[in-house]
Amino acid sequence: MSEMVIEEVKSTDRKKEILNFKIDLIKKRKMSGSLIPLLQSAQDSYGYIPEKIIYYISELVDIPAADIYGVITFYSQFRLQPLGENIIRICEGTACHVNGAKGILSVLKNQLGVGVDETSKDGKYSLQSVACIGCCSLAPVITINDETFGNLTPDSLRKVLKKFTNVEKEQV
């Protein structure tokens, strides 16, 4: 959702927006305990939790926006930025860790220009860290969208990324 679209959320549209967030939860219960489902619903609607929506929610539940930011940043399920077109997950579980995940992560950061839990400026890549992908015998492992790449070395990863970005360019 672009900033421009968010700008369109004017006071006359507020009721509609509120309905989108299943705000009835709040109205009926008037409980700050509804904050989490409300944030989940907002993220379902937008793909992330836009700043303006945090302020709307703040008014509605009578919780300072700063506290809501605190909740959002505490729970890894919430995002303050939209996800990129491609999700890259690096496993930092034990098997991957002892087989060189650190070096793999370093290549990912350098090649994509993005850190863990960040999205590249062009919106193409989001990098996430996970505890185990479930194929420890292939450690170190990453996934790019639904595809798994194992037994990686920094060099083989560079090749994977080069191939992947070339395919992406061809599809444009």
Ligand code: FES
């Ligand atoms: S520890 Fe990395 S796949 Fe299991």
